[in-house]
Amino acid sequence: MVAETSFVVRIPTALYEEMVAHVSAGYPNETCGALGCKGDLVVKHYPPANAAEHPDDYSEIGGKDRLRILYDIDEYDGEMIYYHSHPITEARPSARDISVARVNGYLYLIFSHQYYPEPPYARIFRITSDGTVTEGKVIVS
Numbered sequence: 001m002v003a004e005t006s007f008v009v010r011i012p013t014a015l016y017e018e019m020v021a022h023v024s025a026g027y028p029n030e031t032c033g034a035l036g037c038k039g040d041l042v043v044k045h046y047p048p049a050n051a052a053e054h055p056d057d058y059s060e061i062g063g064k065d066r067l068r069i070l071y072d073i074d075e076y077d078g079e080m081i082y083y084h085s086h087p088i089t090e091a092r093p094s095a096r097d098i099s100v101a102r103v104n105g106y107l108y109l110i111f112s113h114q115y116y117p118e119p120p121y122a123r124i125f126r127i128t129s130d131g132t133v134t135e136g137k138v139i140v141s
């Protein structure tokens with residue numbers, strides 16, 4: 001179950017538009033990316049390729065891209081947010097998302113194309129190691 005909103009992530013409009021362009025370019029496959037944050041503010045967008053074996057069914061950042069992103073985020077002492085898209089289903093973590101996120105500890109921002117050709121919408125979640133899912137609020141400004 002999803003608890004009440006408990007945290008906020010602020011995304012500058014220009015970066016959010018880049019994210020929407022990235023996931024839209026990947027449609028109808030899943031697309032993945034990462035964000036670098038300082039506090040609750042997103043300061044950098046990373047749009048890697050989807051390295052999953054079956055990109056129509058799953059998305060993951062490849063090992064080299066992941067290392068490059070994590071090193072870069074370390075440079076400004078930031079935190080990483082992982083994001084990916086759901087081509088068909090709603091913007092909620094799947095069982096597989098939860099099983100991965102509870103280990104890696106990243107915030108998960110999920111885009112959904114369920115209303116395609118309307119633009120995808122995004123929601124963000126914190127998934128703790130016990131599998132508890134809490135929704136946060138995305139503020140684009």
Ligand SMILES: [Zn+2]
Pocket residue numbers: 084085086092093094097110
């Ligand atoms: Zn997912």
